[in-house]
Amino acid sequence: MKITKEAIELAEKTIKPYIHRTPVLTNKSINEMTGIDFYFKCENFQKIGAFKIRGGMNAALSLNATQLKNGIATHSSGNHAQALAYAAKTLGIKAYIVMPKSSPQVKVDAVRGYGAEVIICEANQAARETALAKVVLETGAEFIHPYDDYRVITGQATCVKELIEEVPDLDVVITPVGGGGLLSGTCLGAHFFKPGLKVYAGEPEGAADAVLSLKSGKVEKAPYVATIADGLLTTLSEQTLGIIKEHVTDILLVSDTEIIAALKLVYERMKIIVEPSCVVPFAAAIKNAPLFKGKKVGIILSGGNVDLTKFGTWFPAIK
Amino acid sequence: MKITKEAIELAEKTIKPYIHRTPVLTNKSINEMTGIDFYFKCENFQKIGAFKIRGGMNAALSLNATQLKNGIATHSSGNHAQALAYAAKTLGIKAYIVMPKSSPQVKVDAVRGYGAEVIICEANQAARETALAKVVLETGAEFIHPYDDYRVITGQATCVKELIEEVPDLDVVITPVGGGGLLSGTCLGAHFFKPGLKVYAGEPEGAADAVLSLKSGKVEKAPYVATIADGLLTTLSEQTLGIIKEHVTDILLVSDTEIIAALKLVYERMKIIVEPSCVVPFAAAIKNAPLFKGKKVGIILSGGNVDLTKFGTWFPAIK
Numbered sequence: 001m002k003i004t005k006e007a008i009e010l011a012e013k014t015i016k017p018y019i020h021r022t023p024v025l026t027n028k029s030i031n032e033m034t035g036i037d038f039y040f041k042c043e044n045f046q047k048i049g050a051f052k053i054r055g056g057m058n059a060a061l062s063l064n065a066t067q068l069k070n071g072i073a074t075h076s077s078g079n080h081a082q083a084l085a086y087a088a089k090t091l092g093i094k095a096y097i098v099m100p101k102s103s104p105q106v107k108v109d110a111v112r113g114y115g116a117e118v119i120i121c122e123a124n125q126a127a128r129e130t131a132l133a134k135v136v137l138e139t140g141a142e143f144i145h146p147y148d149d150y151r152v153i154t155g156q157a158t159c160v161k162e163l164i165e166e167v168p169d170l171d172v173v174i175t176p177v178g179g180g181g182l183l184s185g186t187c188l189g190a191h192f193f194k195p196g197l198k199v200y201a202g203e204p205e206g207a208a209d210a211v212l213s214l215k216s217g218k219v220e221k222a223p224y225v226a227t228i229a230d231g232l233l234t235t236l237s238e239q240t241l242g243i244i245k246e247h248v249t250d251i252l253l254v255s256d257t258e259i260i261a262a263l264k265l266v267y268e269r270m271k272i273i274v275e276p277s278c279v280v281p282f283a284a285a286i287k288n289a290p291l292f293k294g295k296k297v298g299i300i301l302s303g304g305n306v307d308l309t310k311f312g313t314w315f316p317a318i319k
Numbered sequence: 320m321k322i323t324k325e326a327i328e329l330a331e332k333t334i335k336p337y338i339h340r341t342p343v344l345t346n347k348s349i350n351e352m353t354g355i356d357f358y359f360k361c362e363n364f365q366k367i368g369a370f371k372i373r374g375g376m377n378a379a380l381s382l383n384a385t386q387l388k389n390g391i392a393t394h395s396s397g398n399h400a401q402a403l404a405y406a407a408k409t410l411g412i413k414a415y416i417v418m419p420k421s422s423p424q425v426k427v428d429a430v431r432g433y434g435a436e437v438i439i440c441e442a443n444q445a446a447r448e449t450a451l452a453k454v455v456l457e458t459g460a461e462f463i464h465p466y467d468d469y470r471v472i473t474g475q476a477t478c479v480k481e482l483i484e485e486v487p488d489l490d491v492v493i494t495p496v497g498g499g500g501l502l503s504g505t506c507l508g509a510h511f512f513k514p515g516l517k518v519y520a521g522e523p524e525g526a527a528d529a530v531l532s533l534k535s536g537k538v539e540k541a542p543y544v545a546t547i548a549d550g551l552l553t554t555l556s557e558q559t560l561g562i563i564k565e566h567v568t569d570i571l572l573v574s575d576t577e578i579i580a581a582l583k584l585v586y587e588r589m590k591i592i593v594e595p596s597c598v599v600p601f602a603a604a605i606k607n608a609p610l611f612k613g614k615k616v617g618i619i620l621s622g623g624n625v626d627l628t629k630f631g632t633w634f635p636a637i638k
Contacts, residue, residue, distance in 0.1 A: 044590045045590055049590060105637075106587070264627060267627060268425070268625075271368060271592040271623035272591055273586055273591060273592060304590035306586075308583060308586060308587065308633075309635065310636070311627070311630030312630055312634070312635065312636055313631075314627075315628050315630055315631070316628065316631065317628045317631055317632065318628050
């Protein structure tokens with residue numbers, strides 16, 4: 001399904017009653033420190049604490065009564081799970097969420113808190129897909145993929161549209177990239193609503209599939225997977241890669257050390273809570289400062305659902 | 320010096336160009352959870368990350384050219400130090416800040432970052448006062464007390480004035496209490512700009528001087544001092560107690576466990592960074608929920624200057 005300008009405008013109208021229009025924050029000391037004019041689109045303040053509600057809600061609201069009857073289902077360790085659980089609660093239908101047993105307890109609790117049924121499985125892709133197939137077979141629920149779904153991508157595209165409306169003379173926008181739902185949506189939003197706006201992505205070195213896929217032109221696996229940015233472990237799909245390779249300017253890699261330094265800056269200077277995955281684009285901008293000096297750079301701060309018990313490992317006590 | 324309505328209005332005009340008008344946030348899930356209609360005045364987003372810039376800036380701007388010539392001085396382990404350092408930088412004068420050697424490194428660095436001269440002393444009241452007296456004698460700098468100063472109290476009163484303007488039908492406002500600068504300022508602001516607005520304070524059990532002083536009517540020491548709310552270790556002065564006992568409805572005690580639970584709620588639900596001292600009034604409201612059920616309750620979130628390396632002790636990893 002080809003995503004059009006009109007489809008994004010319709011998605012925006014469709015999901016508007018259910019989501020927040022999140023604020024765009026600026027920070028004088030961060031701008032002085034970096035020489036870059038940053039605009040932070042704060043999706044950590046979004047419903048369910050992340051942008052994923054945009055795509056999840058848009059997909060759920062696209063279903064007809066027959067499709068909705070048996071509920072919706074997905075597999076996700078994180079924010080997409082919460083998004084579908086919240087969407088189902090709002091629509092008064094059932095949600096079945098397959099979550100790997102490695103999921104942070106805070107996220108499992110949040111999903112259950114919205115009334116969804118959680119099915120715990122082993123922490124690998126095959127186990128997730130098997131468990132999901134079983135649930136769909138047994139319940140007849142509609143599967144909504146976390147990113148390989150045009151309705152989800154269309155929903156994610158509404159975020160950059162809002163950012164462009166707030167900062168019409170934006171030069172660059174940078175998002176994180178995991179499965180590519182937000183990045184491909186941002187590519188399309190920029191293309192339709194501000195042609196010429198450059199789109200970059202930040203990716204963790206320890207989940208570097210997108211950078212390789214962009215280079216080879218086909219979906220590649222990450223050489224290894226190990227990063228604190230636990231929202232970005234997934235791999236691009238044919239669909240997201242197709243959009244990304246047509247529109248993205250570049251994908252920039254950052255290390256976990258650089259992610260933690262960026263996290264520290266956001267916590268200390270902006271006084272807001274964000275996930276490690278969420279500061280990856282900010283870390284990428286700082287690392288590649290000469291590319292962005294003097295420019296107006298939008299950063300999509302994608303989410304704020306952190307497990308507080310991990311703080312001690314990110315910022316260890318000084319002995 | 321008696322603080323008048325006009326003095327607070329003048330302070331507001333005086334400091335306006337130098338401070339932020341901080342946002343007032345609400346949170347649906349916290350309201351549903353508690354049955355209280357909370358309005359959070361976010362001074363963690365204030366210049367220097369805390370309300371203290373209001374009083375510090377007002378005091379500095381009240382000095383004449385002769386008084387300003389030799390700079391300003393104070394002793395403070397925390398946010399008042401940053402406030403005076405920032406005020407001095409803004410006015411192009413010198414600041415001398417006596418800080419106990421127990422001060423968080425992040426705060427010492429921030430004070431030096433504003434160009435102030437830091438004098439480190441032993442971590443007790445006598446050492447602080449001796450070091451300050453020496454600095455004032457040697458430099459001729461003007462001493463600005465963290466709270467026992469009518470210009471500082473007048474500056475702090477501007478915060479509740481803004482909150483009342485945003486939420487005209489507020490029923491209650493709650494602040495933390497340490498030396499009483501913010502609480503006495505809030506008492507006067509409420510008295511002049513919304514008579515009938517009830518003022519409460521939250522105080523840590525491990526620094527419970529204000530609750531005792533309110534009971535006896537004279538300045539008392541805390542029976543013991545041990546709390547994570549490290550911004551509230553100071554003792555009321557005659558001046559702050561005088562105002563507080565005339566206007567405050569009550570002072571409510573909370574334990575460190577209750578403070579950490581409130582901190583967790585603010586981090587997880589509101590996605591903002593605040594200091595432990597800063598959630599003491601919120602913890603007090605939750606603990607005494609029947610007092611505030613169904614009411615519109617303003618919480619002054621006083622600051623967000625945390626030492627990230629302490630996160631691990633507040634939210635220990637689950638073994």
